[in-house]
Amino acid sequence: MEGAPGLAKTTAVKALARHLHAPFQRIQFTPDLLPADLTGTDIWRPQEGRFEFQPGPLFHSLLLADEINRAPAKVQSALLEAMGERQVTVGGRTYALPALFLVMATQNPIEHEGTYALPEAQLDRFLMHVKVGYPDAAMESRILALVRGEARHLAAGTAADVPEGEGLDTRMVMQARAEVLDLHMAEPLERYIVEIVLASRDAQPYDATLAARIAWGASPRGTIALERCARAHAWLAGRTFVTPEDVQAVAPDVLRHRILPSYEASADGWDGGRLAERLLELVPVP
Numbered sequence: 222m223e224g225a226p227g228l229a230k231t232t233a234v235k236a237l238a239r240h241l242h243a244p245f246q247r248i249q250f251t252p253d254l255l256p257a258d259l260t261g262t263d264i265w266r267p268q269e270g271r272f273e274f275q276p277g278p279l280f281h282s283l284l285l286a287d288e289i290n291r292a293p294a295k296v297q298s299a300l301l302e303a304m305g306e307r308q309v310t311v312g313g314r315t316y317a318l319p320a321l322f323l324v325m326a327t328q329n330p331i332e333h334e335g336t337y338a339l340p341e342a343q344l345d346r347f348l349m350h351v352k353v354g355y356p357d358a359a360m361e362s363r364i365l366a367l368v369r370g371e372a373r374h375l376a377a378g379t380a381a382d383v384p385e386g387e388g389l390d391t392r393m394v395m396q397a398r399a400e401v402l403d404l405h406m407a408e409p410l411e412r413y414i415v416e417i418v419l420a421s422r423d424a425q426p427y428d429a430t431l432a433a434r435i436a437w438g439a440s441p442r443g444t445i446a447l448e449r450c451a452r453a454h455a456w457l458a459g460r461t462f463v464t465p466e467d468v469q470a471v472a473p474d475v476l477r478h479r480i481l482p483s484y485e486a487s488a489d490g491w492d493g494g495r496l497a498e499r500l501l502e503l504v505p506v507p
């Protein structure tokens with residue numbers, strides 16, 4: 222999740238964590254963070270005369286990597302490697318991460334001072350890159366009311382908890398995942414997804430101007446992510462089949478960090494999300 226400070230990025234992930242009955246950990250990324258602060262480390266146990274592995278915050282089901290671009294590359298790659306491989310190696314031994322493992326990361330826009338941009342190749346490991354914008358007047362008023370309500374609760378010592386029986390546990394998430402995979406996806410729709418990704422690599426057959434705006438297209442991870450997210454979007458709408466609209470709804474967020482604009486296009490305000498939107502206008506809908 223990317224957006225300017227104060228747009229409730231942290232608040233949003235914490236709200237998700239409150240409703241997910243699984244181990245949650247927030248890590249504030251700072252310039253002095255070390256890879257071992259994430260993975261954990263071998264601790265010497267003098268009584269037993271041996272080292273014992275002390276698992277780090279990575280071994281939680283939901284992890285908030287807050288302000289991920291404030292930590293240097295070594296720490297970022299320790300996290301991104303774990304996300305790619307679902308395991309962590311410390312002191313020559315490999316440890317599996319939990320079956321339910323979700324990393325949410327926030328970052329301030331990269332122009333901000335004192336930040337380290339995440340390497341493009343590694344960004345690919347995130348399923349989506351969501352941008353958070355400023356709220357409008359009506360929304361600002363609702364935020365005021367909401368925050369006032371929270372402050373009253375806090376003062377009264379009745380901080381809003383998730384009511385008994387609400388929220389999701391690990392089993393329910395796994396069940397939902399299985400259902401998402403079982404949704405029907407027609408053959409032409411699968412070809413549509415592939416064609417969008419191929420067009421991101423070579424848009425020449427569609428539009429020469431657009432082709433010149435793209436320096437780098439999406440990888441097969443992008444194809445897989447687009448298919449998964451379109452399915453999830455259909456599932457959330459309560460349907461048993463996936464439509465082109467599902468693909469179109471998720472494509473900008475799925476492709477934003479996977480399509481790299483050329484230097485000139487970037488200077489003209491094009492980002493991967495906008496390029497993806499343009500591709501959706503060009504690729505024929507089945």
Ligand SMILES: Nc1ncnc2c1ncn2[C@@H]1O[C@H](COP(=O)(O)OP(=O)(O)O)[C@@H](O)[C@H]1O
Nearest residue numbers: 225226227228229230231232233356364367368
């Ligand atoms: N859309 C919103 N809905 C609810 N609260 C909001 C919203 N935008 C901002 N806030 C409030 O603004 C404050 C800043 O939010 P925070 O999550 O710390 O921002 P960020 O992590 O993006 O810097 C919080 O107290 C939050 O409740």
Ligand SMILES: [Mg+2]
Nearest residue numbers: 230231287327
């Ligand atoms: Mg924050």
